[in-house]
Amino acid sequence: MSNYLRNRGNDYLLGDFFNDFFVPETPNEKHLMKTDIKENEKNLSSQICDEEIEKIVDVAMSREVNVANVKEIELEEVQESAGKETKESEVTIRGKVEKQEFRNLTYIYSDSFSNTDDFSNTKDENIFAISPNDFSANEIMKLYKTVKSIHPDSFVALDLPIIANGADLELLQNSLADLKEKAIKFDFVVSNNLYGLQFANYGYKIIAGFGHNVYNNLTTLKLKELGVCMVVQSVELEKNLTSVLPVLTMRNFRLPLMTFAHCPYKTVNSNTCKKCSYSNNLTYSKGGKQYLLRRVKLSQCYFTMTN
Numbered sequence: 610m611s612n613y614l615r616n617r618g619n620d621y622l623l624g625d626f627f628n629d630f631f632v633p634e635t636p637n638e639k640h641l642m643k644t645d646i647k648e649n650e651k652n653l654s655s656q657i658c659d660e661e662i663e664k665i666v667d668v669a670m671s672r673e674v675n676v677a678n679v680k681e682i683e684l685e686e687v688q689e690s691a692g693k694e695t696k697e698s699e700v701t702i703r704g705k706v707e708k709q710e711f712r713n714l715t716y717i718y719s720d721s722f723s724n725t726d727d728f729s730n731t732k733d734e735n736i737f738a739i740s741p742n743d744f745s746a747n748e749i750m751k752l753y754k755t756v757k758s759i760h761p762d763s764f765v766a767l768d769l770p771i772i773a774n775g776a777d778l779e780l781l782q783n784s785l786a787d788l789k790e791k792a793i794k795f796d797f798v799v800s801n802n803l804y805g806l807q808f809a810n811y812g813y814k815i816i817a818g819f820g821h822n823v824y825n826n827l828t829t830l831k832l833k834e835l836g837v838c839m840v841v842q843s844v845e846l847e848k849n850l851t852s853v854l855p856v857l858t859m860r861n862f863r864l865p866l867m868t869f870a871h872c873p874y875k876t877v878n879s880n881t882c883k884k885c886s887y888s889n890n891l892t893y894s895k896g897g898k899q900y901l902l903r904r905v906k907l908s909q910c911y912f913t914m915t916n
């Protein structure tokens with residue numbers, strides 16, 4: 610079970626969090642859970658007998674969650690018997706569905722405005738997530754002001770980078786402080802990794818974005834507890850997410866296939882990222898396909914490979 614969660618890419622850290630709370634929802638997950646338990650059976654056999662293992666699987670798999678037209682989800686009280694001698698743990702999970710006030714999260718990139726008509730027609734949008742190529746205050750402000758010039762009453766979120774080291778966090782904080790002085794305050798930030806959740810402590814409303822790979826309601830329950838107010842569901846999830854938090858639909862989103870923490874220009878041209886020799890339109894070609902490598906500038910360069 611833990612391996613399965615860890616293998617879900619970006620969610621592996623949350624996987625550690627929820628290791629004890631994972632409930633299978635799809636047939637595939639149920640199969641994997643059974644497989645995992647069977648695989649671990651040898652190791653557990655000295656502590657848990659076969660009947661107890663089957664009981665744990667049955668209890669977990671009998672939990673059905675249906676949110677269609679209901680305001681409140683109440684998951685069954687679950688008793689998990691760890692079977693370790695007399696130790697037992699009981700987990701009760703309850704959640705109330707938040708009112709869905711917003712529907713769409715429309716992504717705006719630094720090069721999205723080659724044709725502003727594309728955005729002037731998006732009147733029904735609710736939240737715009739600006740995703741700059743450069744997290745300096747000036748670049749962020751430029752995007753923010755462009756969005757506001759087209760949709761003055763819109764809500765605007767800042768899409769936080771997937772990766773940020775200590776120096777990047779300092780840069781982010783400084784940029785946001787500069788912008789605040791210029792009376793620019795974001796309505797939301799879109800968190801894409803665990804560090805982003807900390808922004809709740811700085812007074813921001815948090816949307817758990819693509820990077821959190823939100824796959825099931827247990828994740829949304831935990832994210833809610835950690836201060837998140839809305840989520841987008843995992844791109845790996847084929848059905849609609851069962852969620853206690855409102856779920857936003859991403860629009861104009863460029864799916865990152867891979868993120869590089871290393872700047873190739875630094876190595877090839879022996880420069881530093883402060884004076885990076887990066888030029889636009891870097892692409893990677895393989896098997897007849899060409900992928901765009903988008904540079905995101907913080908204290909150093911990061912690269913995101915997209916379709």
Ligand SMILES: [Zn+2]
Nearest residue numbers: 872882885910
């Ligand atoms: Zn660089």
